[in-house]
Amino acid sequence: MSRVLIVGAGLTGSLCACLLRRELQNKVQIVVWDKARGAGGRMSTSRPPDPSSQSADLGAQYITATASYALSHHSVYSELLTSDLLQPLDCVVEGLQQRDGSKNYMTPLGMCSLVKHFLSESGADLFFEHHVTALYRRGASWEVQRKAGGSDTFDAVVLTMPVPQILQLEGDVGQILSVQQKQQLDGVVYSSRFAIALFFPPGVVFSFQWAVRYVADNPCICYIAADSRKRNADAPGHGPSLVVHTSVPFGLQHLEEDKEDVQPIILQELYKLLPGLPQPISIKCQKWRYSQVLTSVPDCPGQMTVLDRPLLVCSGDAFTHSNFDGCVESALSVLSVLKASL
Numbered sequence: 001m002s003r004v005l006i007v008g009a010g011l012t013g014s015l016c017a018c019l020l021r022r023e024l025q026n027k028v029q030i031v032v033w034d035k036a037r038g039a040g041g042r043m044s045t046s047r048p049p050d051p052s053s054q055s056a057d058l059g060a061q062y063i064t065a066t067a068s069y070a071l072s073h074h075s076v077y078s079e080l081l082t083s084d085l086l087q088p089l090d091c092v093v094e095g096l097q098q099r100d101g102s103k104n105y106m107t108p109l110g111m112c113s114l115v116k117h118f119l120s121e122s123g124a125d126l127f128f129e130h131h132v133t134a135l136y137r138r139g140a141s142w143e144v145q146r147k148a149g150g151s152d153t154f155d156a157v158v159l160t161m162p163v164p165q166i167l168q169l170e171g172d173v174g175q176i177l178s179v180q181q182k183q184q185l186d187g188v189v190y191s192s193r194f195a196i197a198l199f200f201p202p203g204v205v206f207s208f209q210w211a212v213r214y215v216a217d218n219p220c221i222c223y224i225a226a227d228s229r230k231r232n233a234d235a236p237g238h239g240p241s242l243v244v245h246t247s248v249p250f251g252l253q254h255l256e257e258d259k260e261d262v263q264p265i266i267l268q269e270l271y272k273l274l275p276g277l278p279q280p281i282s283i284k285c286q287k288w289r290y291s292q293v294l295t296s297v298p299d300c301p302g303q304m305t306v307l308d309r310p311l312l313v314c315s316g317d318a319f320t321h322s323n324f325d326g327c328v329e330s331a332l333s334v335l336s337v338l339k340a341s342l
Contacts, residue, residue, distance in 0.1 A: 008160035010041020045110030095214030302333025
């Protein structure tokens with residue numbers, strides 16, 4: 001039985017683990033490590049400190065399926081729709097530029113529910129607060145070291161974290177990467193942004209009619225969502241939630257500042273846009289240093305195989321494009337490599 005480590009419990013890592021279990025069943029032991037305290041990655045759903053408020057999606061907001069991806073990734077969409085984890089986005093979206101033939105979907109239980117579903121299906125041994133710092137080649141295996149100390153050995157390793165974090169790894173990865181691979185990885189560019197979730201007490205009703213609003217011509221805010229309304233999750237006895245995303249230029253401008261210092265600036269702009277907005281009972285601010293991929297690895301089919309024996313594969317949306325289907329594409333590409341290798 002081969003031991004496979006997947007680093008990163010986001011969408012690419014969780015779907016890769018799920019597909020690997022289904023395809024190779026008892027031939028692999030699947031282990032997933034993530035440096036965070038929970039699953040989701042950039043598909044994170046934040047729960048409020050006060051349980052009387054609704055949760056909020058701080059990362060990805062909804063899923064847009066083009067006609068071609070709805071066809072090529074039909075099995076994934078069908079599974080999630082049948083499980084009621086995906087439902088059509090049926091609400092007022094101000095300022096949305098819709099592409100012909102595409103459909104939008106929301107997640108009633110939050111974006112993180114998709115990741116948790118695939119992880120559950122994978123049967124993987126899941127470990128949080130496992131921050132990978134180094135990989136060393138040990139004959140036919142990889143020794144993978146953690147920030148907190150300790151290491152473990154695996155027959156194959158799949159890295160799904162943002163490319164700059166891959167390039168920061170110590171050990172043998174830097175020497176094994178070819179000159180061309182290093183240049184390709186160095187060329188990956190991400191946008192950065194801040195996201196804020198505001199949680200309100202029961203009884204609060206927003207005065208505006210939309211669920212999602214794209215904001216034009218604001219230097220700070222580009223997107224606002226009445227998140228619980230977007231997910232049809234408004235319920236008696238629970239207060240609504242509101243999510244705000246900043247623009248890419250604002251994110252870049254304030255990237256190296258503490259989020260505690262940036263939060264008041266964003267809130268000031270928000271209350272200018274929504275002057276009648278009630279006061280929340282709690283607020284959570286998230287800095288997404290690696291938000292969306294602006295420049296991906298060129299001519300790379302969903303993954304980059306760094307070494308065949310022992311297998312080391314880099315994957316994620318940086319090797320396709322930055323959305324749900326980009327992550328699905330990457331997971332499918334990694335699955336092909338693992339099946340051929342194991």
